[in-house]
Amino acid sequence: MNPISERRVETAAMDALMVRLFDTIDEANMAWVIAADQALRGAFGAALIDLVPSYTTLLVHYDCQQMNHAEALGLINKALSGLEPADTQAGELHDIPVWYDESVGPELPLVAKRAGLSVDELIQQHCNHDYCVFALGFAPGYGFMGLVDEAIATPRLKTPRRKVAAGSVGIADRQTAIYPLLSPGGWNILGRTNVPLFEYAKRGEPLFRPGDKVRFRAISRAEFEADGGDTTPMEERP
Amino acid sequence: MNHVAINKKQNAMVVKQAGPLALIQDAGRFGVGHLGVTQGGAADWISFRWANWLLGNALNSAALEIVMGGGLSFETESEVRLALTGADLDAQLDGKPLAPNTSFKLMPGQCLVFRQPRQGLRAYLAFPGGLNAPEVLGSRACTAREQLGGLHEDGKPLKVGNRLTWKGTASAVRRIAEGQGPQMPASNCRLPIVLGSQIAAFSGRSLFQAFNQPWTVDNRADRMGVRLTGPALHGSLTGIISEGIPLGAVQVPPDGQPIVLMNDRQTIGGYPRLGALTPIACATLAQCLPGTKVWLTPICASQAQRQYRNQLASWD
Structure with a gap:
């Protein structure tokens, strides 16, 4: 059976509909979310104001000067009938160098201790998986990735930091992500990368797209510095 | 990224005192939600559009969104026609109250000040042809958290010494008919x-x-x-x-x-x-x-x- 045949389309706003394809987070969903994204963009064309895909849903914001709610609903159903999953092998694999160090990744000891690992083992564990990009959000170019191994999954900080440095690599529950720019945040920070996610997003060409894979690679301070990385320690402690 | 050439010698309106929050806004950024980029744009889009309408501007031209007022003041280096809509922030031109929802001329040597909210929270100040500011992802909207938009593409609000320049001359001097125009909300x-x-x-x-x-x-x-x-x-x-x-x-x-x-x-x-x-x-x-x-x-x-x-x- 086609796994999205149970899909629902709900009213989200005056001029927005929520396409709900699944009810759980699963990497296997991404092939369908990506396919639906492409189909909906094609179907709405210039009548599409914004399309925001996430783990299990797509929010369709349409131009209500060009069509009404019922017409938009009809267009969605037509676009999604007979949908085939996208080729997930088509997603890119990104190699992301990370300087894992307590000065820029203050939760390294905490996360390691919770998992019963040494810091080195934790780093190895974090690097030992190709993470799937589920959704972009929170900040320009910010990708929600997962799923990290149960063993190192760690809940968010009780009190979020007011300032998390750009490039910070963190974990929250079974998700991992990179902060594209200086922002508040409550994730457990393990290290820092110099990959300019924000600059890509600002050009309208995000480095990560849903369905891409991301592999972290531990580098030394010298390598990080040679790449122009900012070694300024994280200022605030939670 | 579309960098607008800002001629330093162009006559400007200069921020003499900064209030709590004044931001360059237009209609907002659309078609970028999938990048994680927020919409931004004038929060009271109706007053914002009226401000541009008063000058005959394209309705999404970049204007100022002024919150609270709080002493924000400007002087201009050359005569300019501005349009003011939205909240009544007790705006004064050389100490004389400005009627809301109209356009007016600001002359060199005069001081325009926004004092405090009397009705509503956000005033909109439109400029002939719209404000000059670099366009990022199709918009000049200023979003502080994302460090996008604004005069210097850093999402920062106006500060003392900022020089605001505009694109042209007012193509119309319009009046809002009685009973039309933005309404500030009453309680309940x-x-x-x-x-x-x-x-x-x-x-x-x-x-x-x-x-x-x-x-x-x-x-x-x-x-x-x-x-x-x-x-x-x-x-x-x-x-x-x-x-x-x-x-x-x-x-x-x-x-x-x-x-x-x-x-x-x-x-x-x-x-x-x-x-x-x-x-x-x-x-x-x-x-x-x-x-x-x-x-x-x-x-x-x-x-x-x-x-x-x-x-x-x-x-x-």
Whole structure:
């Protein structure tokens, strides 16, 4: 059976509909979310104001000067009938160098201790998986990735930091992500990368797209510095 | 990125004193939600459009969104016609009160000051042809959290010494007819909401309370979201898998106090929602001072769209 045949389309706003394809987070969903994204963009064309895909849903914001709610609903159903999953092998694999160090990744000891690992083992564990990009959000170019191994999954900080440095690599529950720019945040920070996610997003060409894979690679301070990385320690402690 | 050449020698309007918050805004960034980039744009888009309309500008031309006033003042190096709409922030030109919702001339040597809110919260100041500012992702809207837009592409509000330049001359000097134009909200105003999203997950009692008593606009309110206080709303969901957030979405975090998500909202989020305010209701809420009582009044999508189209037709 086609796994999205149970899909629902709900009213989200005056001029927005929520396409709900699944009810759980699963990497296997991404092939369908990506396919639906492409189909909906094609179907709405210039009548599409914004399309925001996430783990299990797509929010369709349409131009209500060009069509009404019922017409938009009809267009969605037509676009999604007979949908085939996208080729997930088509997603890119990104190699992301990370300087894992307590000065820029203050939760390294905490996360390691919770998992019963040494810091080195934790780093190895974090690097030992190709993470799937589920959704972009929170900040320009910010990708929600997962799923990290149960063993190192760690809940968010009780009190979020007011300032998390750009490039910070963190974990929250079974998700991992990179902060594209200086922002508040409550994730457990393990290290820092110099990959300019924000600059890509600002050009309208995000480095990560849903369905891409991301592999972290531990580098030394010298390598990080040679790449122009900012070694300024994280200022605030939670 | 489209860098607009800003001629340093061009005559400018200069910020003499900075108030709490004045931002360059246009209609906002669209078609970029999938990048994680927020919409931004004038929070009271109706007053913003009227300001541009008064000068004969394209209605989405970049203008200033001035919050509170708080002593924000300007001087100009050359004569310029400006249009002022939205909140009455006790604006004065050389000590004389300025009539709201009109255009006026600012001459060199004169001082334009915004003092404090008397009615509404956000005033809009439009410039001939629109303000010059670099365009990022199709918009000049200033979003502080994302460090996008504004004079220096860093999302920063206006500060002392900033030089504002504009694109041209006013192509029209228009007047708003009696009874038309932006209305500042009174207490107990209605905020039409299109029901949807996770509304079925809320308890019957909470749904009754949501729509049958007034909510109070909290002082925890900004361009990202406006918190409403009242009886705590509860349902069967405390969190959901993060999904896209439309303008005006009314989300209910575990403390039961709704937050209306505004122009600078995050693009996806994980709290259950009652639905979303209409764009017209968002413009109303953007002018509500903390303490204002508001009512959430359900409306169907088709009626909301009719009202929206009627509003747009007022500028045709």
